[in-house]
Amino acid sequence: MYCNIFVLLIIISLSSGEDYYELLGIKRDANDKEIRKAFKKLAVTLHPDKNTNDPEAHNKFVKLTTAYEILKDSETRKKYDIYGEEGLSNGYKAKQYQSWSYYQNQFGIYDDDPQVETLNRHDYNEKVLKSESIWFINFYSPMCSHCHHLAPVWRQVAKELEGVVRIGAVNCEDDWHLCRQINIRSYPTLLYYSRHSTHGVLYTAENTRENIISYVLSRLDVRALPISTSLGKRIIQGLEATEGASLLFICGINRDCFTTEDHLKIAAILNNMVTVRVLRCSDDECDDTIPHDIGVAFQHNNKNMPSDPIFFEDIDDVQILARKVLEQLPEPQDLSEEDFLGIRTRLRSDLNAGWLICFYIGHATQLDVQLKKLPGIIQSINLGKVNCGKYSNLCKGLNVNHYPVWGVLKPGGAFELHHGKDSVHDIASFATESIRATNVHMLSVDEILSIMNNKKDSEAWLVDWFAPWCPPCIRFLPELRKASLHFEPSVVHFGTVDCTVHSTICRQFNIRSYPTAMLVNNSNTNLFSGDKIAASLVEFITEMQNPTVIKLTTDDFHLKLGKKTVDEIWLVDYFAPWCGPCQQLAPQWTLVAKTLQVLPLVHVASVNCELEPSLCSSQGVRSYPTIRLYPTGSKGLNRVALYNGARDSLSILSWVTEFLPVNVKNLNLDNFDDMILQRKEAWLVDFFAPWCHHCIELQPHYNIAAQILEGKVRFAKVNCENYRLLCRKASVRAYPTVMLYFPGQKYSNEYDGSQINTASASKIVRDVETLLSTASRSKRDEL
Template identity: 40%
Template sequence: PLRWKEMNIPRVQDYYDLLGVSRDATTREIRRGFKKLALTMHPDKNPVNPSAHDRFLQVNRAYEVLKDEDLRKKYDKYGEKGLDEQQGGRYESWSYYRYDFGIYDDDLEIITLDSGDFEAAVNSGEIWFINFYFPRCSHCHQLAPTWREFAKEMDGVIRIGAVNCGDNNHLCRRRGINSYPSLFVFRAGQKPEKFNDERSKDELVRFSMKLITTSIAQLWQGNVFSEIESAFSSGLGWLITFCSDTGGKTFSVRACVCACLLTQDGLVKVGWMDCTTDEQLCHSFQVTGGATALFPPGSSLDKHGSVLWLNTLDSKEIYTQVINHLPDLELLTTDSFERKLAHHRWLVSFTFGDRHSASNEYKKLQALLRNDHIQVGRVNCITDSDLCQPLYIHKPCVAVFKGLGIHDFEIHHGKDVLYNIVGFAKDSVRAHVTTLRPDNFPSDRKEPWLVDFFAPWCPPCRALLPELRKASIQLAGQMKFGTLDCTIHHSLCSVYNIQAYPTTVIFNGSSVHEYEGQHSADGILEFIQDLVNPTVVILDPPSFTDRVKANGQIWAVDFYAPWCGPCQALMPEWRRMARLLSGQVLVGSVDCQRFQAFCQGQGVRSYPEIRLYHSQQSYNGWNRDAHSLRSWALSSLPRASVDLTPETFKSQVLSGRDHWVLDFYAPWCGPCQHFAPEFEILARILKGEVRSGKVDCQTHHQTCQSAGITAYPTVRFYPYQGTRRKLLNPQNKTFVSDKEMSVSQNLKLLQFNFITYSVRSWSPYNIYIYIHIYICIFYLINCYCPKCQTVCRSRFLNERICWFCFRKIKNFGS
């Protein structure tokens, strides 16, 4: 066993070295490396060592950072300085790491999926049966031995996977997983199907076999030759089992599994022939007893060696021999490469002489990609080096050519497994991402380009690539997307001072912008939207003096330094906050590396420094997400709502002549505090049309009780209908979701004294829109619209809404 003296872990050490993994380690390898250390170094196993706790904290910290895609990127780019905002300090017990951690990491037949490869797997076209589990769930541990046996039984027939919902909480929540274990089957293009039967191996196998659409044909004198000829003309061979009087029962079991393995991938047709009833027919195939043979397209008994006779009854051995005997992918040469790829989409495997272990699996690609109209071929870079060198292909890889010639292609950098390659191919042909080289790099910048500088060994880089494809589809025709491999094109990356991976840069004419944000398509789209319509004002000393200090408006200002890791982490949230505050608070930023003397003059001593002007109030909150920052900024604005007492509630709301929207709250209520700035937004946008008020139900309990308030916060709209509104036993309509609201339904609301909106699902803007619709309908029914009066009633009665008001609402919503 490892001893502390032998470990000799220094106080500061590279996280990868600490866990004993390489920088391109997968999440699974990181888990296994950490578990090995956890079982030997845990303080529970070293109770007499006073430094055990601190040493294991460092190991645990390394694991927590490297398992998280975003934290791992920050660490790779900035080191530990970029992680100052991420606090560690706790770990699990030794028994947790021994018995609960990484349940299926050592099972080769079970593929542990995480957020980075889940979508590619379930959309690959293969059938996936996935176990969503939680490490501390006792039922999950009870199922584990059965799940392992089931995985071995179905290996090669369908894919068996597992998702740790402790490590992939967002993925599980997005998929609606709310109990453990949850077993789901995923088939591309179909709704996931949950397994609800007994969790035994036999039931799991029986359920799985029902999912597989396979056809085992019985061949006889009347159909055998037409069936074989038809399959040969389609490029498919036949696997035929000749059953003697003793082989029928054996065949029924092994043929089913073999058919599943071969026909679901569209590789061959599978059939059987009863030699007890069609003895003469079997003799014509030179069979006198039980046998199994593969007849490839164009084969004949007269051609020596063209028929493969199989001497095994094991279904997996049959499968392996059939796969080995199938024709290889079409070989593309210098003479045919450019011609064939000019107008058709191709997935091409580039090899360097020796066939690698995945070559036989690649034979399935043609069938799996047939419906996507993607042809599959291979290039031998040893014999056709003149083909590979101009494309900068120096090692085995897979690339998708998009039907626009040989220069528009994308190289696959994910796992070299079939489901990943299939998912990549389907995504790549729809996307607009190109693998860049020196000869096609956008140096002239005539068009806007997003270029991702990356290294294939970098896991965050690989995780970003599918997000780039999604973003390129959204921005098709507006911006071009490319990727540059810095392990191959060192000098070109050096020209642009690329020091960390991935570095994503947007080139737009003379402007160059580096993307710092979440590795997601939405994050990229938001960043580009900000470049087109900036929400954050870039301030320098003169503009700060003229705009922030002089004009009397409220400003939120971020003082930052480009080299500061936490500053970079804040940037996307700062831009998102600016969009949320649009029209209410002005948002700016100052680069303190560029204007160091100015920042020092403003008393800025650390970064990032966030302030509100004119109060010069600094943000001291721990959470620097967009919503927390927004709530802080809104708290500085003058209130647009008024506080109501029992007397003003009766005189102004119930007896007054104004429309009112009220927030019933309690000071001790957390959701009420969270909703308070939202209500102020609603009050501000309704100002002048609907009055807004707040009722403190702790101070004025009797008023809230009389109004029927049973939960906090509660938002109610009290429309004025020309009559006195009642407090006791009022007629009320409650809307839980904005999906319930429509123009026609609003007509029925006129009978109610007030309308309640559930703040859990209603945003201030939704409430605003439907309050406006209500008021417009009221004016219409009563022939009173200050803009169009009775004209809209006679002309737009069928629409059930005043057209002037409707247009106003529609414009607001857009």
Template identity: 40%
Template structure:
């Protein structure tokens, strides 16, 4: 068949496929969310639509049932990480083998009163399967409520849990897990009754709460796990305590309790000690028994003051006196006056990071509330021997450009030089950043760029082509880290951001994310299994990985007849030969390509279809 006829056939079939895909409604547009939306945002969007579009609210609309079924189907897919990954990669076609839900949905009252109980509460973190372990292993103290939407006692607890969360905001992280949406997670944690309330902290076994559900009882139980010390200061210890802290770069928050004025309550002092643990020491002084000592601090009435390292009463401007008794307001004032992260520049970057682990915050001049929270990272990552610094990309643009950093981000450098690092693509919240940093320094995943892309074929590499906006991509990254630990010394792991390196991704015909490819010398294999560390390990250990896996679903190398030897040299030398997606059919030969040459399938089994689709053909070209 002449090549022109083949191409016409390809275009006709391709046009049909495009028309078919475009006729399906986009699930993200149906829910009115972006492709970057979190599970919580998707749930909130669905609830808003459910309250408006539900057939119970539109009894005279004959199309209401069908319209709402579409929205329900979109929600059922996008709330599930695995289904969402298939949908993002293949569209509705990728969901054909999945159960369609049978056209069922809940009543309007269910969506109004029982669905997403805590989604609108800022002080409560709704956790799901994707971020639960990262949260409870971050080093922060968590109190988690496992609930079920139809559980009457869960709904009775909800108002109290909200008030409790406001009371403990900043002291203990308050979480909630919807076991209706996260049944697998709840089963794995041994949850068999609702509500179940558990305290979590890294290094200790989860502790279940069995008391009554009054706010005071919950607070008393939670505060048992806030172990931070509040020191009573007196003549015999005050100067040694302060000097010892100052010498290690830690300041003091001291409340002076005199006969007049307002002194911070014991509970408030304990809360502040927990909130500022590792950053500031908290103490108090009884001026009724330490009158001379309080006089030496020039204190005549009850007050609270923050003494940064090196501060002195001789320099009044160095001491910050608090005007509030509110825990959160005092905490905010202290955090604002703590020193910023260590600034790294082009001149100091290489020497500082050459042999030490670092978490680096790359910013573009802006200061946010999050930047104050980042000050906690130094204390929370101290045990992992990770230092913390920042780079201002407006001041040191050349440094940021060299790492292809185009927007604010967090990166972890693993102590093996400035080129072995990994960029964080998860949530910009403290517990997620901490978990990422600890995982990253232990794993062997590298952020790839054109300069270090594995194009020479000397070592086997697993490369994950991804886009940061893609939720399944982000869900895969922790699994890659786990697999990289298991396969250390056997295979290298890297990730390539296709939103930054479009040309490089285009060279490998990457059209969907995530696309995970194994480069094994001159062979290239796409992994299409389950997005888990176990799935990746199982695939890599398959016998015969030396040839493309998956039959007709992988890219085949096509080379010109008579040029096999030369093309093999090109492949071994790091050149990329044109590829075509192999479809079904017995033909082992592709007709003229329009340039006078003939092409044939080097892959052997499977063969090409008579009208190969999704060419496009390119000349062999050197990789960057």
């Protein structure tokens, strides 16, 4: 997904002339929650049910629903942001809209709840499966009455367990991809996720507040430890210091020391920071040293001498008590400019633990209560803070331009600022990810100019140009860090440029949308146009380093294509780097090249017509992208086939493989027995239906496998829509079904072959060769 700077260009390109962001009344940097909120507000007033006198009410609401459906999904929003409605494949059609009461009462049950976090498929893996947190998640449908009955209970649970576990919700009407992936079969479904779990545990008890809270507390991995009367008294009297900070509940007949459940909640909130202990004593045992109205005491950890305890009185709420305890914990270490530079120098020379640093102005304790939880979450990372009022030059040099903001000093010396939500869990996730990604650098002005002006001759850089206000940019940053883990710095460095700070430089290098990622290597700059995920980025960099697509220039075009032999196929993409459809095609073209590289006779190439205008002109290229195929059976450029289909890899591959020299035989009722059952050679037969998508996906791989196995196996296919009786006799029960028939084998009335896995061309080839080898050994054994 992208955030475009030049909104006017997008508006002009819209075929309908209406901008989806304007229809919803939101900014182009709106996040998912803001999009949903804006749509709901408009839906309850503009719905046709509420505007029966307006004959255009239905059409208006369809446009509104379409705008919402497009913008709420990151993939369609990305295409719309870059290319407008024309970028949406086959013209997007909105789902059938709901009744007025749906948007009024049922649309996103937990959207506005502060304690319940709405999750989607884009953040589920990172926030839940890979997090240090414990999650309890409600998978629901707004159409489900039981979900609505549970809602007030779920909100109450979220409030009571705040800080203990993270309470989430997934709207399965909106995010059915995620719910289908997790195999949610009924609503509501409650799943409990322990730390680092790969799947949730199903909650099956009654959906009451008491049962749910009891279930959660029973699964926590924390405890309130009992303590002896004698040790408790010594702690209360300040005669003995415990190891670390301790919270002591003093329980007796007339003492209010909270409940056993509350002890567990406090222990979970203060986990890894404060030890929670419970002293149970009779009034006779404790009253001589502990006043009877004292039920809770806190002791600092003091390495040098026992510290006087702090007594908390008149507190009966777990959250208030937790806050009071957090206030007593030490603040992060104050760092001067000299301290900061010294730490960075040491990190450049060794790989010691990194630092998470808060940059602030004024009194930092406003942050401390919430962020003092950080040591319990990220125990292996050093914590510090820098007062930018005192050390303004340091903060300015680090691009700190708002407060408070968090940054990371990494092993190796790289520095990176946090962008995104400022919750303690988001900051902890950033710190953990960033310190692992030692090869990601926040670039200074000098570094940007050096990279872009090709002064760092021996170094390749993946540069991400972004804006902190752009939601797709914030989602891309963690993906960039993950991608960096796949490469050594000697191969490629990763750098980020904040275009709100370096606006002049971003304009200088013609950055028009956010995020823009490009690989800069000496004089070559390649724009990344794939999906903004780590896997696509890794594939892009690998392709640029070791290309499967041949880059043709004026110097070698005629040398290679002009001397093409009759046995070769050349597939060429003529493109311009500024062309939107060309950018969309680029990752698909790479996928085509990777799929076809198993065939030595096929060469996939590209020509950059901005760099080679005379070459493209001489070939009569008048639009971009232009895809041409130079087939077998002709030399040089004598024959050419033009491609005019959809620009996705499957469509292109299906077209290309029709030109391969080994043909796949079409079988029917008349020739099946003669060809297959009375043969002296092995046959591989694909039983398919023309409406079956998996069959369509298989077709190019099947054709490729036919070329590789030429001389070993004959290839054929049967259209089961036309020849249903034949497919029934062959025991075909699903499409596609690929069967290998051996020569010389006797068959009953139902044809019986060996079924083949059809994942890809290479898998088909491996399975067929294994079966042929097994059959050959079996014959030798019989002899």
